[in-house]
Amino acid sequence: MKKSFNKILILGLAFSIGISSNTFSQENQIPLWDTVPGAKHNKDYKEEPRLDKNGNRTGIKKVTNPSITPYLVNNSSSNNTAVIICPGGAYSVLAIDKEGIDIAKYFNSIGVSAFVLKYRLPTDLIMDNKTIGPLQDAQEAIRTVRRNAKIWNINPNKIGIMGFSAGGHLASTLSTHYNDKVYQSDETNAKPNFSILIYPVISMEDGITHKGSRTNLLGKNASIDLIKKYSNEKQIDANTPPTFLVHATDDLVVPVENSINYYLKLKEYKVRAEMHLYENGGHGFGLGKKGTNVNWTHTLKNWLDINHLLP
Numbered sequence: 001m002k003k004s005f006n007k008i009l010i011l012g013l014a015f016s017i018g019i020s021s022n023t024f025s026q027e028n029q030i031p032l033w034d035t036v037p038g039a040k041h042n043k044d045y046k047e048e049p050r051l052d053k054n055g056n057r058t059g060i061k062k063v064t065n066p067s068i069t070p071y072l073v074n075n076s077s078s079n080n081t082a083v084i085i086c087p088g089g090a091y092s093v094l095a096i097d098k099e100g101i102d103i104a105k106y107f108n109s110i111g112v113s114a115f116v117l118k119y120r121l122p123t124d125l126i127m128d129n130k131t132i133g134p135l136q137d138a139q140e141a142i143r144t145v146r147r148n149a150k151i152w153n154i155n156p157n158k159i160g161i162m163g164f165s166a167g168g169h170l171a172s173t174l175s176t177h178y179n180d181k182v183y184q185s186d187e188t189n190a191k192p193n194f195s196i197l198i199y200p201v202i203s204m205e206d207g208i209t210h211k212g213s214r215t216n217l218l219g220k221n222a223s224i225d226l227i228k229k230y231s232n233e234k235q236i237d238a239n240t241p242p243t244f245l246v247h248a249t250d251d252l253v254v255p256v257e258n259s260i261n262y263y264l265k266l267k268e269y270k271v272r273a274e275m276h277l278y279e280n281g282g283h284g285f286g287l288g289k290k291g292t293n294v295n296w297t298h299t300l301k302n303w304l305d306i307n308h309l310l311p
Contacts, residue, residue: 069118071113086138088166100116135170139174143186146189162198164286172202172262176240199259200247204230204231247278252282
């Protein structure tokens with residue numbers, strides 16, 4: 001899976017001199033693959049937007065060419081932190097604006113570079129093994145940023161993963177399955193240095209999982225072993241990255257126990273972790289508009305600062 005290094009180098013040099021990405025345009029997206037691993041050709045399967053009743057884009061569907069879009073801080077320091085953002089959407093759509101672009105711009109405002117990950121959504125229509133497709137993209141996203149850290153003025157030891165809802169499941173999967181050999185790669189480390197999980201799907205277990213996300217990723221008749229493997233609270237060990245979690249207690253889509261159980265397992269293994277549970281806010285609040293969760297970004301900023309991840 002050789003990378004288009006010349007293309008990445010040119011884009012990286014452009015961004016490093018202060019050309020920032022303000023829109024999610026095709027020109028700014030950096031493809032993750034020259035040849036997508038495990039891909040099946042389907043001429044009828046093409047990327048399309050999800051639109052609301054007013055014609056406004058609320059997400060994208062049917063991703064076939066995964067990419068990262070850089071939002072880099074204009075800072076010549078080589079010690080900058082970067083966060084790769086995985087939008088949510090039940091593994092059926094990517095809420096690329098609310099849980100991607102808006103979040104990247106927030107990180108830029110506090111001096112952190114960000115990359116919006118447009119990952120493939122699991123489907124048998126374009127994948128030999130849909131269960132590992134998103135993880136392949138997440139691993140390669142980390143490796144791509146780490147390979148090009150010097151070009152983008154990023155500290156290769158300060159690269160984190162962030163995910164919302166099902167994107168939180170992907171982020172926690174990367175955080176616990178970073179060593180899984182899901183495609184042929186070079187020796188670049190795919191382990192994130194920290195994780196930020198916002199109202200995440202974590203577990204695939206009955207009674208706690210988000211059933212739509214589980215069905216889309218694992219299929220309707222997933223085996224007990226597969227359910228256990230991708231119930232990421234069961235895959236934590238002492239090497240799992242430090243983690244920041246946010247969830248609303250009244251989340252009726254993804255039960256708050258997803259975050260609680262992940263946190264408790266991190267605590268058991270003495271992994272540094274911080275969790276904020278809010279009284280209300282429901283699911284999918286993004287940066288926060290109402291309810292008790294509106295200030296979660298302030299607590300995140302403080303956590304990043306205490307952990308020496310802010311400039």
